[in-house]
Amino acid sequence: MKKILIINASVRNENSHSRKLTKLFVENWQKKYPNDSFTFREVGLNKIPPIDNDWIASAFIKPNNRNEDNQKGVELSNELVKELKENDIYVIGTPMYNWSIPSGLKTYIDQVMRINETWAFRSGKPDGDYIGLLKNKKMFILSSRGDTGYGENEKNQHMNFQTTYLKFIFGMMGIKDITIISLDNEEFGGDIFENSKQKIYKKIGLIE
Secondary structure (H helix, E strand, C coil): CCEEEEEECCCCCCCCHHHHHHHHHHHHHHHHCCCCEEEEEECCCCCCCCCCHHHHHHHCCCHHHCCCCCCHHHHHHHHHHHHHHHCCEEEEEEECECCECCHHHHHHHHHHCCECCCEEECCCCCCCCEEECCCCCEEEEEEECCCCCCCCCCCCHHHCCCHHHHHHHHHHCCCCEEEEEEECCCCCCHHHHHHHHHHHHHHHHCCC
């Protein structure tokens, strides 16, 4: 039995296309694997607070020196990191905002990008050699975007700070098995967008 974490980042609810993608993913996955379980983490509608001075003071204390008092600044962070460790598969549903990701998803990432929890220096000293600590995990990034051409070797690839950033940052935490499925052309509507939806919905339905 697999445990799946669904992370929704859109600030929209019913009109969110990225939420429709994660909903479709859950529906199809449940049909194929009815014994698997889901956890839902909302970072778009329920705001994740940004890191602050108290967070930094708590986060950089070495594991052996941690206690209840000096960990108060990372109480939420500890909960989110524990959630990541306990789940096997992650599904991120996110729109592209200004060629990047929503602020709620960025603050979530800041909360879980934790030294000696999700990543570490290989030597134990700052030397630029990083290792990810989340092992044997799989991720699906389901994105929605207004325009098109943001994929590899496409004309707008240089403007894509959404899926490229997500693949990089979660890769730094050790997640190497990452599948990206992007719904483009939302801005154009009409047949162009409907054709994009049909293509992407079919891709999600084929996920194993």
